[in-house]
Amino acid sequence: MFQFQCDGQKQQPGVRLLSPLNSSSVNWNYLLHFEIEIFFFFFLFAVPDDLLIALKFVFGTCALQALDLVDQRSVTCLSSPSGRKAFQVIGGSGRLYTCFLSCHYCPCPAFTYTVLRRNQGLLCKHILAVYLCQAMAVTQQESVSDQQMSAVLSGTGGP
Amino acid sequence: MTDILTLVFRTLSSQTGQNKDPTAGPPPPAPRSKILVVGEHRLSRSVLLLAAVTAASELGVRVAFFAQSQIQSLPECLQRCIATQNPEGLKKITFSYPRTLEELLQQVASLHESPCPPSLIIIDRLDGFLRGAVAGSHVGFHSGDESRAAHLAALLCDTAAFLTEVLEKRGSSSAPCRAIASFLSDADSGQESRDPSATDSILDVLDRYFQARCTLDRDRSYEAAAAAAQEAWHVYLSGTKIPDDLEDGPALAQEWKLFIFPEGLMEFKLV
Secondary structure: OOOOOOOOOOOOOOEEOEOOOOOOOOOOHHHOOOEOEEOOOOOOOOOOHHHHHHHHHHHOHHHHHHHHHHHOOOEEEEEOOOOOEEEEEEOOOOOEEEEOOOOOOOOOHHHHHHHHHOOOOOOOHHHHHHHHHHHHOOOEEEEOOHHHHHHHHHOOOOO | OHHHHHHHHHHOEOOOOOOOOOOOOOOOOOOOOEEEEEOOHHHHHHHHHHHHHHHHHHOOOOEEEEOOOOOOOOOHHHHHHHHHOOHHHHOOEEEEOOOOHHHHHHHHHHHHHOOOOOOEEEEOOHHHHHHOOOOOOOOOOOOOHHHHHHHHHHHHHHHHHHHHHHHHHOOOOOOOOEEEEEEOOOOOOOOOOOOOOOOOHHHHHHHHHOOEEEEEEEEOOOHHHHOOOOEEEEEEEEEOOOOOOOOOOOOOEEEEEEEEOOOOOEEEEEO
């Protein structure tokens, strides 16, 4: 999938799962109060098979869809002079979704239906793509003005 | 935010020594910075105003107060408190009256542009903003409201998290940035057409983003009369355990009793 490069440091990749949400009714009880932190320190551009399997096990089909978005470099981190940041993800349909830095939210129908309404997942593919891009350091960067950032965050506009 | 509310309750508690010793018992849970007040509008607005005044005057923090309807008058107990407070502290409260959900989102989203950001963000009547998002809707919530509720709550949380970073970088004692909002669920609004066994989907969404809840529940027993009060309320502070709590410590669970007297005075009592 990508060029493989190793920095030579032996690190044990692992997964800690933390839910920033207060939901107490998630079906998978073992996912509650854990943090998703996927260590790719010495896998700069490749994801080992065992981590792919773990991602698929935890997130289901959402994981493969998120990895597709990562492949397509679909995640951009917007930052403004005030220091405020937000993520924008280009979805499969070409639509732009704005996700927040500190908590799970996405305006996509899957997040509304699967996460909010059915409580059958912690996140959608767009939010997972944000996590993966951050971990793999493949997030695009873009600067916007403070006013543009306000419009993006409020959902009334965007770059 | 639970620390500010607890300060409000203690400030207005009886001086007769009937309260429990606050230093007795297990160590209290860590304060939560985001709390949702659920209950009747008139009382929840009073609680929010008390929180705003307490934060501004006692703690000296800047407060951004958002409401759909203008505040015509302050609760009686608050008027008496203000008379004894430092008036300069009250200038730290900024009132804004967005008319729609979109205006509210824009105003909260633009808080990061302010050179003097608030340390406390208050939103009165989330339900009013969310119901008004559907044109002509005055009864109940509609499809798509979960997403709008999540957007507003997530924006509030993200804004509070960002402003906390800003305040901490400046070395301000006002950190962290706290948030409190009020909400009246369909069940508490007394809609007869609603299935009483159904959960409130909007409240479920909001619970994902707010760390604690302050529930206001009217006490219809004779306790109010026994206390020569006009009204008696149960006030429950509750929340799940968070990483900041002690490992062996309790989750947030406090109960207060609120008496409202005919002249408008409010008195809290720790149960």
